[in-house]
Amino acid sequence: xxxxxxxxxxxxxxxxxxxxxxxxxxxxxxxxxxxxxxxxxxxxxxxxxxxxxxxxxxxxxxxxxxxxxxxxxxxxxxxxxxxxxxxxxxxxxxxxxxxxxxxxxxxxxxxxxxxxxxxxxxxxxxxxxxxxxxxxxxxxxxxxxxxxxxxxxxxxxxxxxxxxxxxxxxxxxxxxxxxxxxxxxxxxxxxxxxxxxxxxxxxxxxxxxxxxxxxxxxxxxxxxxxxxxxxxxxxxxxxxxxxxxxxxxxxxxxxxxxxxxxxxxxxxxxxxxxxxxxxxxxxxxxxxxxxxxxxxxxxxxxxxxxxxxxxxxxxxxxxxxxxxxxxxxxxxxxxxxxxxxxxxxxxxxxxxxxxxxxxxxxxxxxxxxxxxxxxxxxxxxxxxxxxxxxxxxxxxxxxxxxxxxxxxxxxxxxxxxxxxxxxxxxxxxxxxxxxxxxxxxxxxxxxxxxxxxxxxxxxxxxxxxxxxxxxxxxxxxxxxxxxxxxxxxx
Amino acid sequence: xxxxxxxxxxxxxxxxxxxxxxxxxxxxxxxxxxxxxxxxxxxxxxxxxxxxxxxxxxxxxxxxxxxxxxxxxxxxxxxxxxxxxxxxxxxxxxxxxxxxxxxxxxxxxxxxxxxxxxxxxxxxxxxxxxxxxxxxxxxxxxxxxxxxxxxxxxxxxxxxxxxxxxxxxxxxxxxxxxxxxxxxxxxxxxxxxxxxxxxxxxxxxxxxxxxxxxxxxxxxxxxxxxxxxxxxxxxxxxxxxxxxx
Ligand code: SF4
Ligand code: SF4
Numbered sequence: 001x002x003x004x005x006x007x008x009x010x011x012x013x014x015x016x017x018x019x020x021x022x023x024x025x026x027x028x029x030x031x032x033x034x035x036x037x038x039x040x041x042x043x044x045x046x047x048x049x050x051x052x053x054x055x056x057x058x059x060x061x062x063x064x065x066x067x068x069x070x071x072x073x074x075x076x077x078x079x080x081x082x083x084x085x086x087x088x089x090x091x092x093x094x095x096x097x098x099x100x101x102x103x104x105x106x107x108x109x110x111x112x113x114x115x116x117x118x119x120x121x122x123x124x125x126x127x128x129x130x131x132x133x134x135x136x137x138x139x140x141x142x143x144x145x146x147x148x149x150x151x152x153x154x155x156x157x158x159x160x161x162x163x164x165x166x167x168x169x170x171x172x173x174x175x176x177x178x179x180x181x182x183x184x185x186x187x188x189x190x191x192x193x194x195x196x197x198x199x200x201x202x203x204x205x206x207x208x209x210x211x212x213x214x215x216x217x218x219x220x221x222x223x224x225x226x227x228x229x230x231x232x233x234x235x236x237x238x239x240x241x242x243x244x245x246x247x248x249x250x251x252x253x254x255x256x257x258x259x260x261x262x263x264x265x266x267x268x269x270x271x272x273x274x275x276x277x278x279x280x281x282x283x284x285x286x287x288x289x290x291x292x293x294x295x296x297x298x299x300x301x302x303x304x305x306x307x308x309x310x311x312x313x314x315x316x317x318x319x320x321x322x323x324x325x326x327x328x329x330x331x332x333x334x335x336x337x338x339x340x341x342x343x344x345x346x347x348x349x350x351x352x353x354x355x356x357x358x359x360x361x362x363x364x365x366x367x368x369x370x371x372x373x374x375x376x377x378x379x380x381x382x383x384x385x386x387x388x389x390x391x392x393x394x395x396x397x398x399x400x401x402x403x404x405x406x407x408x409x410x411x412x413x414x415x416x417x418x419x420x421x422x423x424x425x426x427x428x429x430x431x432x433x434x435x436x437x438x439x440x441x442x443x444x445x446x447x448x449x450x451x452x453x454x455x456x457x458x459x460x461x462x463x464x465x466x467x468x469x470x471x472x473x474x475x476x477x478x479x480x481x482x483x484x485x486x487x488x489x490x
Numbered sequence: 491x492x493x494x495x496x497x498x499x500x501x502x503x504x505x506x507x508x509x510x511x512x513x514x515x516x517x518x519x520x521x522x523x524x525x526x527x528x529x530x531x532x533x534x535x536x537x538x539x540x541x542x543x544x545x546x547x548x549x550x551x552x553x554x555x556x557x558x559x560x561x562x563x564x565x566x567x568x569x570x571x572x573x574x575x576x577x578x579x580x581x582x583x584x585x586x587x588x589x590x591x592x593x594x595x596x597x598x599x600x601x602x603x604x605x606x607x608x609x610x611x612x613x614x615x616x617x618x619x620x621x622x623x624x625x626x627x628x629x630x631x632x633x634x635x636x637x638x639x640x641x642x643x644x645x646x647x648x649x650x651x652x653x654x655x656x657x658x659x660x661x662x663x664x665x666x667x668x669x670x671x672x673x674x675x676x677x678x679x680x681x682x683x684x685x686x687x688x689x690x691x692x693x694x695x696x697x698x699x700x701x702x703x704x705x706x707x708x709x710x711x712x713x714x715x716x717x718x719x720x721x722x723x724x725x726x727x728x729x730x731x732x733x734x735x
Contacts, residue, residue: 096734222610222634223591227574228533228555255727267593267614268636272726273663275634281606282568282587291528295549295571298505299533419733 005089008047011070012056018064019043025056025065030422030434053415055424087345098345101418101428103245103337103382103404106349110337111356111485112388118479120466127468129459135469136455138167138399140236140376141305142329159329160305162216162236164399165194166455167470168389170447171334171380171401172218172240172309174200176253176262176274177341177418178407179435180207182427185410185443187211192444193451198401201240201251201276203265209233216307219296221250222276224266228299236330237296238307239289241280244338244355244381246347247311251276257421259430290326297327305329312336312358312381313351317365324366324375332401333358335381339404341428342419355381356395363396363475372475386457396475409450410443492516497523501547505529512538512557526566531559548585551578554595567604570597573619579705583625592619592638596698599623600706601646605655606630611665613637622702629655632721633679636664641698643670643713651677658682659721663728667721668695670713678721681728687718 012033021041025034033049034056036042050067057065074082087098120126127134141161148155170186177200184207190197191214198216199208203225208215215234219226231237242248253262253274263270283289293306307330308323310316316333323331335355340348359379366372379392380401392400408414411425418428426438458470467473492511496504504527511519512534524530524544531540533553542561551559552571564582571590578597586604589597594617602625609630611619619638625646631654632640644653650671659667660679668687678684687695695718703710 090734094734097732099733223572223593223612226553226572226591227593228535228553231533231553252729254729263614267617268612269614269664269726272636273729275636275661275663275729277634277661281609281630281633282571282590291548291568295529295532295552295568298502298529298549299553301509 004048004093006048006086006093007072008050008070009086010050010052010067011047012045012050013066013068014043014045015064015066016042018062020062020064022061024059024061028055028059028424030424030429030431051415051417051420052413053417053424054413099342099419100345100348100416101340101342102414102416103339104348104352105416108336108354110382111354112382112384112391114483114485115356115391115480116483117387117390117394117461117465118481119464124466126466127463129456129463132463132468134459134462135471136166136458138164138470140164140307140330140378140398142375143373145373160236160303162196162305162330163194164196166451166458167393167397167399168451168454169195169216169378169399169401170197170406171338171403172198172200172216172238172243173341173403173407174202174218174224174251174253175205175265176200176202176257176430178427179423179429179438180205180261181435181438181440182407182410182443183208184440185438185447186406187214188440188444189447189451190214192448195451196235198238199234202253202262202274203267204230204233205261205265218309219292220276221278221280222274224268224274224276227267231296231300231304234304236305236307237300238309238330238332239280239292239296239328240309241283241289242278242309242311242313242334243340244311244334244336244352245340246343247313247336247352248278249344249347250278252342257430262430286322286326289323289328293327307332307378309334309380311338311351312353312355314353316353316358317361320362320375320377321365321369321371324371328375330376330378331362332378332380333362334401335359335379337382338380339407340418355379355392359392359395359397360477367475386454387461389454390458390461390473391480393470393473394476394479396477398474405450406447409446410438411446491518491520493520493522495522496527496544497525499527501527501529505532508540509534512536524563531557551576554578564601570595570621573597575617581706586628589619589621592621593617594619596620596701597622598702598705599625601625602627604628606633608635608638608640608667609633611635611638611640613665620698622698624702624706624708626652627654627658629657630660631655631658632662632665632667633657633660635659635662635667635723636726638665639694639698640665640667641669641695641702642667643699643702645670645708645713647671659723661728662721662723663726664723666691668718669721670716670718672717672719673721681723682721683724684719684721687720691720692718 139161142159186197201220217234220240308328309332336352376398379397423429526547528547539558549568555574558577565584567585583601591610605628659682
């Protein structure tokens with residue numbers, strides 16, 4: 001092949017006066033961007049290989065390294081930006097579909113940042129969460145129309161519920177897209193926090209079965225690792241129809257990532273492609289979805305809530321009404337900013353709708369139809385902090401899923417190269433030398449810290465509103481004010 | 491033998507009753523007058539045998555893990571959906587997506603099957619799902635197939651081209667389909683090739699055709715007296731070169 005027209009995206013700057021030639025950077029970079037020249041006793045860099053993941057910057061003992069955006073400019077052009085040109089070079093050189101990782105990074109409006117939260121002044125007292133009880137506990141699942149009480153006891157058994165200490169869960173990330181250590185960290189943190197993590201569609205590793213109480217097992221079109229033991233291993237089952245980062249697109253784990261452990265967990269041969277196409281070919285309608293929901297309920301004796309996860313798309317309100325009527329106990333809506341281990345770039349950047357709109361539309365629709373009690377709503381896709389969570393709940397969510405925020409807590413630096421399998425932080429990789437860089441105990445501790453911190457902040461915000469239970473905020477849009485929004489957006 | 495009369499019963503009650511009997515270690519359960527009740531045998535484990543008279547509804551034997559189900563009649567869609575182990579014998583025809591993502595066990599159909607049969611079938615180590623179809627199959631047979639064996643006999647077809655619909659083996663990247671009658675290449679997905687079955691293949695085919703003949707009373711020798719073909723994927727990484735890294 002002729003010389004590549006792609007110039008480096010980043011440049012690696014090394015302060016030679018500080019560099020002690022320890023070669024930590026050389027050993028740490030899975031992309032081989034640092035090279036040690038023995039003859040000259042110098043450390044050199046190949047900028048073209050750098051993905052700006054900060055692994056070397058963080059580990060260099062003398063802080064000798066900085067990574068900068070390559071200042072090299074194309075002739076200024078509002079239409080043909082550097083990105084547009086580079087993407088064409090890349091496709092002209094490979095003939096391939098452009099891939100990317102993590103959530104949409106384009107400057108679409110982020111509506112969380114255009115909403116402000118209310119607080120109490122004079123006429124209704126605020127509450128001090130440090131000294132007064134404040135309730136974040138949330139139950140996910142179908143709620144009955146009414147409670148019948150007889151002799152002080154419930155007459156009818158409640159449908160199965162998921163009990164969460166904090167209305168935040170770790171969203172579906174499969175063993176395959178992330179490493180075993182990352183899965184284990186999520187499982188450990190979820191069980192310590194009294195929340196849920198989600199296996200994704202890659203099956204459940206046998207060493208993680210012990211975290212079952214805090215596990216949601218996922219069933220996707222490829223049905224990887226799905227057997228009765230798997231279905232019964234978790235606290236709930238989630239049917240994956242779609243994902244915010246790639247609505248209408250399926251999953252595809254390339255064969256080179258199907259290692260011995262993954263092949264065992266997914267129950268497929270070593271090195272074979274793991275294909276999970278977008279359509280479940282047994283679901284072409286709401287009636288068919290109902291069939292899958294109830295076949296799962298039958299197989300687990302109606303003991304577990306069944307969730308259905310879809311991407312936020314134009315017709316989301318009507319679709320969710322159908323899902324609720326199909327018998328789902330929980331609906332998960334994943335917005336267009338949701339993360340992924342690998343997605344075609346064009347899809348990630350151009351398909352879907354903002355979760356803020358989707359959530360409000362779905363909550364309104366289900367209320368109008370009088371079936372809001374039949375399902376819990378979980379909002380996912382680009383939740384960045386505790387105020388996003390509060391706003392999501394005020395817009396109608398029962399709980400949220402976080403994926404990217406959880407990975408960042410574990411050390412992810414958002415380089416968006418998850419699809420290469422060379423994650424230098426040991427997260428989105430199956431290379432044993434990289435995986436061992438992520439210590440599950442430490443990562444779990446960081447996750448626990450994050451959720452605890454968010455929980456404190458949420459209590460503060462609730463207290464400020466004069467609310468002492470998250471329940472009272474749910475769907476309470478009076479607690480939000482839109483700023484800089486058109487009347488239609490409002 | 492325990493007997494259940496299923497007429498007029500809701501599937502939830504019927505299935506709970508069957509599961510109760512299985513828990514009590516019933517070796518054989520006869521379910522009479524089945525009228526389209528769904529999810530029979532979903533997720534059941536153990537060695538019981540369930541005999542069904544009538545027409546079971548969708549998703550029979552889904553996620554089943556052991557046990558044997560014999561149906562005297564036709565079955566509907568989704569039989570053996572994601573089945574893990576056990577045996578299903580159907581003395582009739584079945585509908586679509588039979589054996590979706592099936593991972594183990596054996597399914598024998600006397601007659602015809604619908605669309606998308608055996609799609610997403612997978613194998614792992616000694617777990618190898620098997621489907622034997624006595625009649626013909628609809629389109630997309632073995633789509634996305636990643637493992638296991640489908641044996642297509644077409645015993646009732648006069649026009650040999652009717653043995654299977656279009657797009658047979660589309661997206662297939664593992665496993666094998668054996669057919670008693672060669673399939674016109676325009677009906678095959680571009681991911682698969684067709685060759686004559688060799689001695690080793692005939693041994694495998696014979697093993698399952700023997701059981702098929704015993705279940706349904708066909709003449710084993712005359713079935714085996716055909717030159718079977720074998721349809722299998724060019725490679726197990728069909729989409730390896732699709733992406734720019
Ligand atoms: S890690 Fe830092 S000090 Fe060590 S070789 Fe690299 S640049 Fe030099
Ligand atoms: S998980 Fe790893 S590869 Fe993916 S964005 Fe984060 S640091 Fe980069």
